[in-house]
Amino acid sequence: MVKNFVRKTFDHWMRKNHYRFQHPPEIIKNRKDYFKFQFLGIIPQLKGHVNKNGQFEIYVEYQGWCWDLVQEFDVIPCRNKQGQYYCGLCKHSYETGYAKEEPFKYSSRRELWDQHSFEPFLQWTNKSLQSSHRLCLGGEKGETTWASIKKLEDVTKETWSLILPIVRSKI
Numbered sequence: 467m468v469k470n471f472v473r474k475t476f477d478h479w480m481r482k483n484h485y486r487f488q489h490p491p492e493i494i495k496n497r498k499d500y501f502k503f504q505f506l507g508i509i510p511q512l513k514g515h516v517n518k519n520g521q522f523e524i525y526v527e528y529q530g531w532c533w534d535l536v537q538e539f540d541v542i543p544c545r546n547k548q549g550q551y552y553c554g555l556c557k558h559s560y561e562t563g564y565a566k567e568e569p570f571k572y573s574s575r576r577e578l579w580d581q582h583s584f585e586p587f588l589q590w591t592n593k594s595l596q597s598s599h600r601l602c603l604g605g606e607k608g609e610t611t612w613a614s615i616k617k618l619e620d621v622t623k624e625t626w627s628l629i630l631p632i633v634r635s636k637i
Contacts, residue, residue, distance in 0.1 A: 470518040473501055475576050479584045486588055489595045489633070507635045508595055512536075522583050524590075526601065526613040528628075533603055534613035537590055539583040543575050551578040597633040602626040 469477070473496070484490050491503040491514060500517035504510055511533075516522045520541045526533040542554035548571075556569035572578040594615050604626050605611035621629055 469496075470499065471575070472516060472518045472520075472579065475579045476501075476516065476584065478576070479580050483584070483588060486592075488592050491591075505591070505595060508632055509601065509630055509634050511630065512595075512601060512632065522587070526603065528603060528613075529607045531607045531611065533605075533611045536601075536613055536615055537594070539587045539590075541579060541583045543578055545575075546571070551575050553578065553582050556582075595632055597631070599632050601630045601632050603628040603630070 480491070489505040489507045492506055493501055493503050494513075495502040499519075500515060500521075503514045503516075505512060505514075511526050511528050512524065513527055514522075514524050520543060522539040522541065523535050524537040524539075525535045540555060543551055544554040544557065545551050550571035551574060552569040552571050556565060559565035560568050570582070572581060598618055599615050600618055600621050602614050602616055602621060602625070603611070604613070606627065615632065623629065
């Protein structure tokens with residue numbers, strides 16, 4: 467199967483950075499326009515999805531249902547007249563007053579993905595996928611559902627329908 471630019475870029479970045487992950491992602495589904503992954507040593511309910519249009523999310527799948535997104539690393543690649551790349555979502559946030567700084571400019575689309583999405587993804591993964599954290603689920607299948615990753619000491623059992631340890635095994 468032919469890989470799109472984003473998948474090729476992800477694979478290239480992973481070859482260089484795999485060792486930096488405590489629980490590296492492992493591709494479980496590859497299609498022309500997107501790919502999905504899980505994390506080695508982490509419960510299977512936590513998954514990732516990346517598509518060629520810039521959608522990059524970590525979500526919870528429970529009982530065959532997409533329960534909730536727990537993190538996003540989306541990027542909308544744009545190019546200015548000088549040939550620099552930036553994230554269109556960040557530019558919109560700046561122009562509407564949501565962000566205080568203009569979006570950072572990158573020399574290539576690959577660098578934009580590497581620095582804007584993949585590096586923050588790595589940092590989040592190593593911070594959030596710890597044995598001291600729990601995946602907390604609220605609501606019921608077929609109705610409103612929500613999820614969050616929380617430190618064990620911050621979990622209140624009354625708030626959640628299900629609380630799962632995140633780390634399944636050390637790799």
